Amino acid sequence: MTTVQAGFGRRLGDAVVERGPLCVGIDPHPALLHAWGLDETPASLERFAMTVVEALAGEVAVLKPQSAFFEAYGSRGIAVLERVVAESRRAGALVLHDAKRGDIGSTMTAYANAYLDEHSPLAADAMTVSPYLGFGSLAPALGIAEQTGRGVFVLARTSNPEGAGLQRSASPEGRSVAQSIVDAAAENNADAEPMGHVGVVAGATIRSGELDLSTLNGPILAPGLGAQGGTVQGLRAVFGPALPNVLPAAAREVLRHGPDVDELRRAARGLREDFAALLAR
Numbered sequence: 230m231t232t233v234q235a236g237f238g239r240r241l242g243d244a245v246v247e248r249g250p251l252c253v254g255i256d257p258h259p260a261l262l263h264a265w266g267l268d269e270t271p272a273s274l275e276r277f278a279m280t281v282v283e284a285l286a287g288e289v290a291v292l293k294p295q296s297a298f299f300e301a302y303g304s305r306g307i308a309v310l311e312r313v314v315a316e317s318r319r320a321g322a323l324v325l326h327d328a329k330r331g332d333i334g335s336t337m338t339a340y341a342n343a344y345l346d347e348h349s350p351l352a353a354d355a356m357t358v359s360p361y362l363g364f365g366s367l368a369p370a371l372g373i374a375e376q377t378g379r380g381v382f383v384l385a386r387t388s389n390p391e392g393a394g395l396q397r398s399a400s401p402e403g404r405s406v407a408q409s410i411v412d413a414a415a416e417n418n419a420d421a422e423p424m425g426h427v428g429v430v431a432g433a434t435i436r437s438g439e440l441d442l443s444t445l446n447g448p449i450l451a452p453g454l455g456a457q458g459g460t461v462q463g464l465r466a467v468f469g470p471a472l473p474n475v476l477p478a479a480a481r482e483v484l485r486h487g488p489d490v491d492e493l494r495r496a497a498r499g500l501r502e503d504f505a506a507l508l509a510r
């Protein structure tokens with residue numbers, strides 16, 4: 230493990246200042262491959278993913294490969310994912326592995342080593358993690374991330390409709406499961422400047438004011454724009470005063486404009502400009 234000087238909160242903040250607030254998902258869905266005139270082979274997977282990297286790695290703050298779509302192709306898919314991570318980072322984008330890992334602490338260490346340790350071929354800048362085995366089970370990932378200047382995004386209130394039942398369920402004192410995850414992340418970020426390395430995931434599709442994010446002091450990944458029904462304009466109602474910490478995320482809403490790299494860029498810029506205009510209002 231090698232220590233990176235700046236913490237993830239600062240690195241993400243700098244990337245957003247330089248490139249604007251947007252995370253684009255690299256999700257090679259079979260339907261998108263077909264729409265791009267590609268088939269479902271490792272060679273097509275690579276063509277798709279590297280086209281997105283060519284179009285956007287020099288353009289957006291964060292790229293978020295969805296691990297599942299690469300894992301589906303076995304070791305050849307993982308080899309493509311390694312290339313996506315390395316070339317995106319080389320072009321200046323931060324890479325967030327969307328793998329949603331979560332396990333007992335000892336196994337969590339191995340996941341964190343796989344995705345966050347600089348010597349791993351898959352090492353990125355951040356990863357998504359699932360707190361279902363208890364927030365404390367994520368401690369090894371939080372620790373490795375902090376030591377290496379990397380970040381984690383903990384699922385709190387996800388964008389999918391099925392998440393609501395579990396995540397909105399409340400303790401006798403009235404605190405929801407999702408809020409307890411946000412509060413635990415906030416504890417880890419308490420003294421960090423300009424913000425901490427423990428982000429949360431909260432969908433662009435959730436109800437207004439569902440979460441109190443006032444003490445989080447960390448980034449908020451907001452997936453669910455476009456294909457899942459969330460809108461950039463709706464983000465202010467959902468996140469209120471926490472809006473400046475929101476990193477809007479979209480995959481299909483951008484990828485459907487491919488394979489033309491200029492069209493992909495135009496789509497990403499449009500979303501980013503819409504969000505910047507919302508922030509400025």
Ligand SMILES: O=c1ccn([C@@H]2O[C@H](COP(=O)(O)O)[C@@H](O)[C@H]2O)c(=O)[nH]1
Binds near residue numbers: 387480482
């Ligand atoms: O709450 C969550 C957490 C993660 N995701 C992931 O983001 C993308 C969304 O893709 P779109 O095409 O923009 O809908 C996908 O990889 C999900 O696994 C999420 O949607 N919601």
